[in-house]
Amino acid sequence: MKKAILTLKLDGETKTDTLDNIADKGLILHVPSHYIGQEIPITFTCKDFLPIDTVMVLSGEMTLDIRRDSRVYGQVHFRLWNPDKEQAVSNCRVTVNGRETRSDENGYIDLFLPLEEQRTAYPVTSDIPLLEDSVYMPSGEDDVILTE
Structure with missing residues (x-):
């Protein structure tokens, strides 16, 4: 915190x-x-x-329930990009922190991880070779993982 x-x-x-x-x-x-x-x-x-x-x-002793913003480390969003072809990599199977998903037609990965799994970085693997093996949080539309 x-x-x-x-x-x-x-x-x-x-x-x-x-x-x-x-x-x-x-x-x-x-x-x-x-x-x-x-x-x-x-x-x-x-x-x-x-x-x-x-x-x-107001009392002599009070408790205030606080909660983490689950979107900060739970909403994983990045784009797969092939720099040699200068294009997004669509419909590619990707695993983020052990959870499998696919990139959309624009190469974006959008995945929500539950609070108990949330970290500041997640391992990323794919069916195609990646130049990076992690996504760092918080992530967003401008974040990319480059492919070979």
């Missing part, structure tokens, strides 16, 4: 904590006791996680 920002807004005053680790607990100090039991706006932002912007009833 990259730096996460937890923010509480109290009548024009903003209280913030920065977390460096997923195991860290956010600690907001010096909150006047008269806010206990009141609804307060809370936000959470962190790269690769879904943002939270909500209102909660």
Whole structure:
């Protein structure tokens, strides 16, 4: 987890904590006791996680459920490209992280991997020789794997 920002807004005053680790607990100090039991706006932002912007009833200890953005490392998208022919490689069988798929008519691979399989890079194999053996995440329309 990259730096996460937890923010509480109290009548024009903003209280913030920065977390460096997923195991860290956010600690907001010096909150006047008269806010206990009141609804307060809370936000959470962190790269690769879904943002939270909500209102909660303030208590002495609170839990905020955070979730990774599964699209960041789960949505694998790249294009197979033959540089010698200067064209996309269509209808080619490709295996990404052990999951088999085929490139479309424009050479694109589009595959979603479930959260428990997600990584920052995935091995890629194909029926045809590839010049690279991995796709690095996040990936997108501009990413290519070159073929021989």
